[in-house]
Amino acid sequence: MADWLDVIFRAILFLIVLFIITKILGKKQISQLSMFEYVTGITIGNIGAEVVTGLEQEIHLGIIALVTTAAIPFLSGLITMKSKKMRNMIDGKGTIFIQDGKIMEDNLKKERYTIDEFLELLRKKNVFDISEVQYAVLEAAGDLNVLLKKEYRPLTPKDLHMKVASDKQPQVVIMDGEILLEPLATMGRSRQWLHTELRKLGVTVENVFIGQVNSFGEVTVDLYDDLLQVASPQERPLLYATMKKCQADLELFALGTDNESAKQMYTDNSIKLQNAIDRVAHILKS
Known part of the structure; x- marks a missing residue:
């Protein structure tokens, strides 16, 4: 087999293998990585790249190396689910940066964060005044979570003793001018019902880019023609x-x-x- 064909074959094969491994490891592996998972991800990537381009390498040995490396975080995940001590050791734990409104300088130094870097993290959370912060913790995955002091938190209906209607997830029932039957069936609605609601709005299915049904059973639509205005549900x-x-x-x-x-x-x-x-x-x- 020509070298270039061998590289193409190896690339496709290892792409499939890596995809299967990632599916087995779960979504956590591609979202918030712990330090251990970060190192494992780099190792798996390096192994794949080395075997794909290193024509002198045996393919089956590369697959064994990938599976072995992937098995380690899979097994560690099972262990950490059972033991908090192991979870703290492998995944790490959060570091408190602000406690009761007071900055923990020693913890900043421990995590090697300068005050400028810490202020940048706060700004990413839309916090520009440290005095407004009651509690801040740097999670094991590297994200900063912030709890504002009570007087600086946004008002909620509960604070004003107001009753609000509960919401359910809106269902997309029309996409690209096509009716989606599965969401309609989930809500116990029919195609005829949807056509009736669209007639109330004065539109047809073919003109709808996306249509949703909210938690109150009302249909809202966005049309292909942005110049057309659709009235809001009035029931x-x-x-x-x-x-x-x-x-x-x-x-x-x-x-x-x-x-x-x-x-x-x-x-x-x-x-x-x-x-x-x-x-x-x-x-x-x-």
Whole structure:
């Protein structure tokens, strides 16, 4: 076999082998690497490159070396799942840089970080004032996680004692003008239902670049033609407005009648409807 054909064959073969090994090792191997996994990844890459270009090397020996090297982090992963001591030794553990608002200078020196490098990490977390930080830790994978002091954290609906509707993952039901049946089936919806919702928006499937169904069952679309404007779903606002109108009408009926039993009936039902509105307003108005 010609050398150039041999190199092509080896490259394809080892690409497949490396892909299989990576799938076995899992997503962790390609996301946040520990120091041990980082060293293992470099070693596997070097072995693959050496065997692909080194025509004097035996292919089966290279595959054995790859599998052996890959088996080490696989086995260590099983061990670290069972033992925290081994996990700390192999994967490492986080280093606290700020504790209760105080910078831990010794820990910065231990990890060989200058104050400029530390400030850069904070800026990547959108923190420009150290005095706002309550706690900061450098994780074993090298990421800095920051907890702001309570007065500097963003407000949440819970802080304001507000009720908000729970969200579910939106489902993409149209992509490139084609209906995706699997997401529709997951939500218990049909193709006919989707066409009905699109007619309400005044669009056809062929004009839709991407279409989603949100947690409230409303269809939102983005069209190929960016100049066309599509109205937002109005079912929830209309329902809220209708309920408010009915409640106001009941109050007017109570004020407009001299019959005491009718007045009491209208008043009671007005209060019940207002209570119902209060319970669902955070859903209908969101």
